[in-house]
Amino acid sequence: MAITSFTSPVSASLRRPQGRVVDVPTAVRKVALLGFGTVGSAVAEILCSKTFPQLQLTYIFNRNVARKRQPWVPSDVRWTDNIEDILASDADVVVELMGGLDPAGEWLELALRAGKCVVTANKHLIATRGQELARVAHQYGRRLEYGASVAGGVPVLNAVAAGLAGDPLLRLQGVLNGTCNYILSNMDAKGLSFEEALQQAQALGYAEADPSDDVNGVDAACKLAILAQTSFGLSVAPQQILARSILGITAEDFQQARKRALTIRQVSSAERTKDGLRLSVQPTMVRSDAPLGQVRDNQNVLVTTGQWGGETIFAGRGAGGGPTAVAVVSDLLAVARHHDSGAARAHLDAPDAQVEGDFVRPHYLRAQSAEFAEVMHALECAGIQIEESSGPSRWEKANGSAFVFVGDCTTAALESALKNLGSGSWFCLPICR
Ligand SMILES: NC(=O)c1ccc[n+]([C@@H]2O[C@H](COP(=O)([O-])OP(=O)(O)OC[C@H]3O[C@@H](n4cnc5c(N)ncnc54)[C@H](OP(=O)(O)O)[C@@H]3O)[C@@H](O)[C@H]2O)c1
Numbered sequence: 001m002a003i004t005s006f007t008s009p010v011s012a013s014l015r016r017p018q019g020r021v022v023d024v025p026t027a028v029r030k031v032a033l034l035g036f037g038t039v040g041s042a043v044a045e046i047l048c049s050k051t052f053p054q055l056q057l058t059y060i061f062n063r064n065v066a067r068k069r070q071p072w073v074p075s076d077v078r079w080t081d082n083i084e085d086i087l088a089s090d091a092d093v094v095v096e097l098m099g100g101l102d103p104a105g106e107w108l109e110l111a112l113r114a115g116k117c118v119v120t121a122n123k124h125l126i127a128t129r130g131q132e133l134a135r136v137a138h139q140y141g142r143r144l145e146y147g148a149s150v151a152g153g154v155p156v157l158n159a160v161a162a163g164l165a166g167d168p169l170l171r172l173q174g175v176l177n178g179t180c181n182y183i184l185s186n187m188d189a190k191g192l193s194f195e196e197a198l199q200q201a202q203a204l205g206y207a208e209a210d211p212s213d214d215v216n217g218v219d220a221a222c223k224l225a226i227l228a229q230t231s232f233g234l235s236v237a238p239q240q241i242l243a244r245s246i247l248g249i250t251a252e253d254f255q256q257a258r259k260r261a262l263t264i265r266q267v268s269s270a271e272r273t274k275d276g277l278r279l280s281v282q283p284t285m286v287r288s289d290a291p292l293g294q295v296r297d298n299q300n301v302l303v304t305t306g307q308w309g310g311e312t313i314f315a316g317r318g319a320g321g322g323p324t325a326v327a328v329v330s331d332l333l334a335v336a337r338h339h340d341s342g343a344a345r346a347h348l349d350a351p352d353a354q355v356e357g358d359f360v361r362p363h364y365l366r367a368q369s370a371e372f373a374e375v376m377h378a379l380e381c382a383g384i385q386i387e388e389s390s391g392p393s394r395w396e397k398a399n400g401s402a403f404v405f406v407g408d409c410t411t412a413a414l415e416s417a418l419k420n421l422g423s424g425s426w427f428c429l430p431i432c433r
Contacts, residue, residue, distance in 0.1 A: 153323025
């Protein structure tokens with residue numbers, strides 16, 4: 001792949017204050033930043049710290065930019081709210097941290113066509129238009145990197161694209177959404193209600209004012225689509241991924257889980273099948289002592305299973321300005337070092353995947369006590385094996401809950417078995433042991 005032109009030279013190696021000698025390239029890369037929000041300002045802070053003299057921040061673009069100005073940004077950095085300034089500039093790399101599909105997608109395509117490399121953390125954009133942008137980058141001999149788009153500061157994309165390239169991956173399981181993880185881990189640890197945990201997540205800046213994309217699994221589905229593409233070399237649209245909401249989980253569900261050394265997390269799963277991929281994002285009971293059950297707050301985790309290497313676990317802070325900015329700056333350094341992560345290349349010629357949804361797993365089911373007999377009958381009629389149940393006792397109130405644990409089946413099979421239940425107020429979760 002062709003390399004963009006370099007500007008002023010710096011020394012061939014740099015001794016960091018800690019005494020660690022790092023390789024640096026022999027030229028400076030000029031960086032233009034699109035979006036000065038949580039991640040954008042954190043990236044600017046790292047670039048302005050001069051820790052990496054090979055990266056020179058030259059432009060900051062944001063709408064109504066005047067209100068964004070910061071005294072710690074050097075005076076030679078130009079602030080603009082005109083995208084044409086960026087496209088016509090001598091920036092080598094454009095870093096997109098605005099989010100959303102439009103105009104981010106259009107502007108990145110223009111930047112690539114204008115001869116600039118592109119780094120982005122935008123999972124919606126890459127999951128939706130990644131292949132198209134990778135092709136433009138390839139056509140113009142420019143680099144497209146998006147390591148920060150999945151799992152924030154945990155370098156999972158680069159790890160599967162490069163570090164695990166020697167092992168055909170069979171399976172991925174991860175907790176990829178910091179907002180859901182904050183909500184669920186705090187419902188578990190502190191006994192908070194869903195609403196209380198969501199409010200805390202919003203106050204801490206982990207959840208947006210409208211958290212629907214997180215809660216409904218759309219955000220994690222975008223990340224899983226990018227991961228699956230990089231890991232399996234097959235193209236997946238986020239809409240093809242079965243996503244179930246974490247809404248409806250109650251303290252009772254956590255109590256039932258805890259009795260069995262389980263907890264609840266929003267789990268993203270991908271598995272190679274004979275004809276393609278099985279993919280889902282859904283709240284799942286997982287072992288409390290397993291990597292998926294151990295992640296707290298805004299942490300993310302990914303467990304990969306390879307044909308030769310078996311399980312590999314990646315964990316860390318999946319969201320927040322600082323960790324995500326580190327992933328962005330690492331991509332910038334990779335571009336400056338001419339190191340291709342290979343993630344965008346995996347996008348180029350990936351054929352479309354045949355996608356299946358539901359995994360076959362044991363399930364937990366909560367229903368109204370009053371409907372316990374009806375539930376048991378429906379499960380038996382559907383041939384779903386009942387492993388354990390705690391129905392209503394004589395002393396229980398009629399409006400209490402009944403709990404049933406069933407053997408292997410899909411969530412869809414359970415939904416189908418119970419679709420005619422009077423109140424429709426049952427709730428189920430797959431169990432991943
Ligand atoms: N935050 C995280 O932890 C995290 C983690 C991983 C990936 N990401 C991704 O990183 C990207 C940035 O996230 P963020 O949390 O930093 O978002 P943010 O805080 O909302 O910042 C976005 C910035 O871009 C500006 N902007 C948005 N649309 C624009 C437009 N059309 N024209 C000009 N400026 C525009 C916004 O300006 P206003 O101030 O006017 O709104 C804001 O300053 C997103 O793609 C996100 O998915 C974020």
